Amino acid sequence: MARLTRPRRAVSTNPLKTSAPLGAAMAYLGIERAVPLFHGAQGCTAFAMVHMVRHFREAIPLQTTAMNEVSTILGGADQIEEALANLKKRANPRFIGIASTALTETRGEDVPGELDDILAKRPDLGDLQVVYASTPDFAGAMEDGWAKAVTAIIDTMVPEIDPLHRDPDLRQVNLLPANYLTPAEVEEIVRLIRAFGLKPIVLPDIASSLDGHLADDWSGCSLGGTPVDDIPAMAKSAVTFAIGESMRGAADLLGQRGHMPVQVFPALTGLQAVDNFVSALMNVAGYADAPPAIKRDRARLQDAMLDAHFQTGGLRYAIAADADLAYALTSALAGMGAEAVCTVITSPANPIVEAIPSDTAILGDLGDLEDGARKTGADLLISHAHARHAAAATGLPLIRVGFPINDRLGAQDACRVGYRGTRAFLFEVANAVLAQSHTARPEDFGAAPISPEFEHDRPQTAPH
Amino acid sequence: MSDALKQTVQEAFNEPACATNRAKSAADRKKGCAKPLTPGAAAGGCAFDGAMITLQPIVDVAHLVHAPLACGGNSWDNRGSASSGSMLYKTGFTTDLTELDIVMGHGEKKLYRAIREIVEKHAPPAVFVYSTCVTAMIGDDIAAVCKAATEAFGTPAIPVDVPGFAGSKNLGCKLGGEMMFRHVIGTQEPERTTDYDINIMGDYNLCGELWQVKPLLDRLGIRILGSLSADARYKQVAQMHRARVSMLVCSHALQGLARKMQEKYGIPYFEGSFYGISDTSEALRTMCRMLVERGAGADLIDCCEALIEEEEAKVRAELETYRPRVQGKRVLLYTGGHKSWSVVSALQEMGVEVVGTSVRKATDNDKARVIEVMGTEAHMYENMAPKDMYATLKASGADILMSGARSQFVGLKARVPWIDVNQEKHEAYAGYMGMVDLVRAIDRSANNPVWDDVRRPAPWDEDRPFAGHRPRIKDRCPVSGLANDPTDFED
Numbered sequence: 001m002a003r004l005t006r007p008r009r010a011v012s013t014n015p016l017k018t019s020a021p022l023g024a025a026m027a028y029l030g031i032e033r034a035v036p037l038f039h040g041a042q043g044c045t046a047f048a049m050v051h052m053v054r055h056f057r058e059a060i061p062l063q064t065t066a067m068n069e070v071s072t073i074l075g076g077a078d079q080i081e082e083a084l085a086n087l088k089k090r091a092n093p094r095f096i097g098i099a100s101t102a103l104t105e106t107r108g109e110d111v112p113g114e115l116d117d118i119l120a121k122r123p124d125l126g127d128l129q130v131v132y133a134s135t136p137d138f139a140g141a142m143e144d145g146w147a148k149a150v151t152a153i154i155d156t157m158v159p160e161i162d163p164l165h166r167d168p169d170l171r172q173v174n175l176l177p178a179n180y181l182t183p184a185e186v187e188e189i190v191r192l193i194r195a196f197g198l199k200p201i202v203l204p205d206i207a208s209s210l211d212g213h214l215a216d217d218w219s220g221c222s223l224g225g226t227p228v229d230d231i232p233a234m235a236k237s238a239v240t241f242a243i244g245e246s247m248r249g250a251a252d253l254l255g256q257r258g259h260m261p262v263q264v265f266p267a268l269t270g271l272q273a274v275d276n277f278v279s280a281l282m283n284v285a286g287y288a289d290a291p292p293a294i295k296r297d298r299a300r301l302q303d304a305m306l307d308a309h310f311q312t313g314g315l316r317y318a319i320a321a322d323a324d325l326a327y328a329l330t331s332a333l334a335g336m337g338a339e340a341v342c343t344v345i346t347s348p349a350n351p352i353v354e355a356i357p358s359d360t361a362i363l364g365d366l367g368d369l370e371d372g373a374r375k376t377g378a379d380l381l382i383s384h385a386h387a388r389h390a391a392a393a394t395g396l397p398l399i400r401v402g403f404p405i406n407d408r409l410g411a412q413d414a415c416r417v418g419y420r421g422t423r424a425f426l427f428e429v430a431n432a433v434l435a436q437s438h439t440a441r442p443e444d445f446g447a448a449p450i451s452p453e454f455e456h457d458r459p460q461t462a463p464h
Numbered sequence: 465m466s467d468a469l470k471q472t473v474q475e476a477f478n479e480p481a482c483a484t485n486r487a488k489s490a491a492d493r494k495k496g497c498a499k500p501l502t503p504g505a506a507a508g509g510c511a512f513d514g515a516m517i518t519l520q521p522i523v524d525v526a527h528l529v530h531a532p533l534a535c536g537g538n539s540w541d542n543r544g545s546a547s548s549g550s551m552l553y554k555t556g557f558t559t560d561l562t563e564l565d566i567v568m569g570h571g572e573k574k575l576y577r578a579i580r581e582i583v584e585k586h587a588p589p590a591v592f593v594y595s596t597c598v599t600a601m602i603g604d605d606i607a608a609v610c611k612a613a614t615e616a617f618g619t620p621a622i623p624v625d626v627p628g629f630a631g632s633k634n635l636g637c638k639l640g641g642e643m644m645f646r647h648v649i650g651t652q653e654p655e656r657t658t659d660y661d662i663n664i665m666g667d668y669n670l671c672g673e674l675w676q677v678k679p680l681l682d683r684l685g686i687r688i689l690g691s692l693s694a695d696a697r698y699k700q701v702a703q704m705h706r707a708r709v710s711m712l713v714c715s716h717a718l719q720g721l722a723r724k725m726q727e728k729y730g731i732p733y734f735e736g737s738f739y740g741i742s743d744t745s746e747a748l749r750t751m752c753r754m755l756v757e758r759g760a761g762a763d764l765i766d767c768c769e770a771l772i773e774e775e776e777a778k779v780r781a782e783l784e785t786y787r788p789r790v791q792g793k794r795v796l797l798y799t800g801g802h803k804s805w806s807v808v809s810a811l812q813e814m815g816v817e818v819v820g821t822s823v824r825k826a827t828d829n830d831k832a833r834v835i836e837v838m839g840t841e842a843h844m845y846e847n848m849a850p851k852d853m854y855a856t857l858k859a860s861g862a863d864i865l866m867s868g869a870r871s872q873f874v875g876l877k878a879r880v881p882w883i884d885v886n887q888e889k890h891e892a893y894a895g896y897m898g899m900v901d902l903v904r905a906i907d908r909s910a911n912n913p914v915w916d917d918v919r920r921p922a923p924w925d926e927d928r929p930f931a932g933h934r935p936r937i938k939d940r941c942p943v944s945g946l947a948n949d950p951t952d953f954e955d
Binding site for chain 1: 501502503504505506507508509510511512513528531532533534535536537538539540541542554555556557558559560561562563565566574575576577578579580581582597598601602628629630633849850851854855869872873874877878879918
């Protein structure tokens with residue numbers, strides 16, 4: 001189980017981390033007709049937008065309060081008010097999610113208080129729902145920003161209900177997916193839940209907004225996501241499922257509001273992890289058996305595990321990712337006999353780090369991944385697209401996971417959860433190993449090569 | 465903003481070589497050229513972004529961003545400047561300030577240590593240190609840290625004091641150039657100089673565009689001594705003051721630097737472009753004429769004319785094969801500055817109809833040229849909201865959109881071919897050969913069968929005759945063997 005280490009150095013080489021406000025913006029994009037708004041200088045927004053555009057290959061409606069030198073000194077309330085009014089006029093969203101940045105947090109502003117004043121004096125904003133999350137760049141990483149935004153949405157929009165009014169037969173459940181889950185993965189989890197006759201409300205639902213689909217018109221807002229009116233209704237659900245330890249705080253808050261049980265599943269990759277989730281679904285649904293398709297998927301995964309263990313057994317790999325993702329993949333691979341010889345994570349806030357099956361987890365960057373992979377003699381790298389430099393420098397294959405994946409298409413379609421996704425992931429890892437085919441040479445074993453005197457002298461000079 | 469920075473910004477706004485600026489009243493000039501940004505409707509990069517755009521292509525320098533994570537972490541490794549040598553510029557260095565660093569005031573110490581770590585591990589010719597909003601606001605004195613670090617470690621640490629909130633991306637480009645003028649240019653002497661030495665300023669060698677032009681210079685015996693910052697080595701910036709002539713490529717941003725180089729070192733400059741055939745020829749002519757004025761052999765001009773004649777004939781012959789494939793296509797051009805007119809004239813030569821062009825960031829001079837080549841100003845616009853652009857494209861107002869990545873999805877979502885002509889693009893379009901590549905890109909994109917396919921109506925959107933319901937299966941389904949119970953399918 002991993003011990004967290006912090007390298008003693010001042011410079012970060014090739015950052016691994018993506019900033020917290022970007023994580024918050026991505027969460028807000030999982031709400032229907034939403035526009036995320038950064039409270040900061042316009043550059044913060046431009047960088048984050050380009051980052052997401054390249055990953056999802058979609059127009060991303062991210063906006064900014066455009067703080068300048070003067071408003072930084074005098075305070076940004078007017079900038080927020082103006083931004084809300086302008087967005088309402090231009091894009092007419094139902095939901096605006098505000099994320100603070102390092103600039104406004106270093107100054108220190110009481111945004112929630114200011115927001116109350118603004119909303120009270122601007123009836124023209126109508127039924128526009130505004131949520132604010134404090135997400136300074138200098139604290140935590142993307143998964144923290146995402147979790148803070150989801151917590152803020154619940155805190156602002158989900159009322160506390162009286163348990164007396166709960167419908168005992170309600171088959172509605174809440175699903176809070178962590179930041180690392182792709183649109184395809186959220187969809188796969190929803191499929192599992194529905195297979196047991198349950199109706200999930202997903203918050204946030206990027207499976208319907210960032211899945212990459214061609215719409216019929218230009219909207220200027222998110223292209224799908226959790227309907228705003230569904231969010232207060234989450235209080236009435238039978239149970240809250242959170243996927244990823246980073247979502248525990250948000251899940252607990254939702255559980256308090258709705259007086260419902262909360263279950264946090266740290267990961268849904270690997271046979272054991274998926275079994276735990278399926279078992280929970282059977283309990284909630286009151287099923288003693290599982291649907292045939294799910295059983296079939298499990299049998300296929302078992303078969304894939306047997307096929308892939310020849311490649312994964314004894315495999316030494318280096319991984320760099322946000323804590324939840326690192327845990328999900330390392331725990332699944334540990335179950336397949338592979339060893340995480342170097343683990344780099346982004347944020348110290350997530351307690352799941354201690355459960356990562358690796359000796360140490362370095363709170364570091366891609367420079368640490370490169371050095372660590374070299375030192376430990378790893379055979380494979382697992383990280384996001386920027387690790388391509390480490391892959392080129394070490395000559396190791398790279399499996400792209402997490403954010404950003406800006407040099408390959410289809411990042412939104414990668415699915416490594418559930419029985420089906422785990423199976424695909426195992427094949428992905430095994431194939432990366434198989435692609436490094438090396439034919440044995442005498443030198444490999446210390447034997448002298450065969451003497452050239454035995455070779456047939458070909459008359460021509462061509463190589464064959 | 466510190467007083468020193470304020471002063472620098474004010475000077476940049478007061479650029480006497482800038483035509484826009486000269487036309488202003490004294491009061492307007494003092495206000496500067498920054499347009500106030502509208503909250504909720506702004507989308508551009510910041511001054512720090514601009515400084516990085518101008519300086520990061522210097523390939524052997526370590527670029528260190530002094531900031532919390534987002535400034536460096538969300539932006540490193542996202543530009544396409546090519547290098548023929550060191551790859552150090554592609555490494556993202558940042559001090560990644562944490563809450564504790566900021567609250568406890570550890571910023572300067574951390575920066576100093578970070579510079580030392582970089583010097584020890586990578587031994588670069590210089591470390592460029594970029595300040596950002598947060599480190600400027602908490603008052604970290606990067607100039608002082610750089611001075612101390614330079615003395616202690618023997619490697620120049622260059623302060624690039626251009627925090628994001630100082631202004632726009634364009635201002636950042638200017639200030640980036642100014643920082644080089646103050647701290648780098650003139651600090652080293654070249655081993656040798658020739659009468660054929662030039663500076664190229666404002667080109668960033670995106671996808672290797674410089675190398676599309678360099679063969680022409682090579683044939684004329686012209687040497688790129690100084691570069692800011694296409695495929696540049698640190699030395700090439702430090703030695704810029706010994707060139708005979710400067711060429712200013714991206715006309716607006718580095719004008720102040722070019723003027724100062726002229727005043728201080730007597731290096732004359734000219735504005736030119738390598739986009740389009742006539743512009744490339746014009747740039748070569750001017751370059752050779754000015755070099756001859758400064759002492760190069762007079763035969764350079766004849767060599768240049770011969771080269772132009774040969775290359776133009778070659779490129780026109782090559783382009784002619786594409787004419788039937790692109791002729792009559794209607795293009796909407798959405799880009800800024802000098803690209804507007806030089807590309808417009810080149811496309812028109814091919815029989816491509818330019819239905820509109822933006823003139824954001826363009827100078828009056830640029831605008832005049834657009835009117836000249838387009839014949840009217842009717843198709844010239846400043847800004848177009850994505851919604852309007854989408855509507856125009858959807859209504860078949862244009863066959864092709866040529867723009868930057870920002871409007872990529874406006875084009876694609878309207879199911880209209882899109883060609884990237886801005887800094888993020890993945891193909892080089894400079895010089896004579898670049899024009900062929902651009903036309904080839906238009907051909908490849910506009911004539912791809914995918915457009916007809918994605919516009920095809922879905923089966924359920926077509927008018928189809930009513931075929932009647934499928935007959936109901938009685939009793940048991942012959943395939944599954946299950947009893948046919950119609951209530952099964954009711955929701």
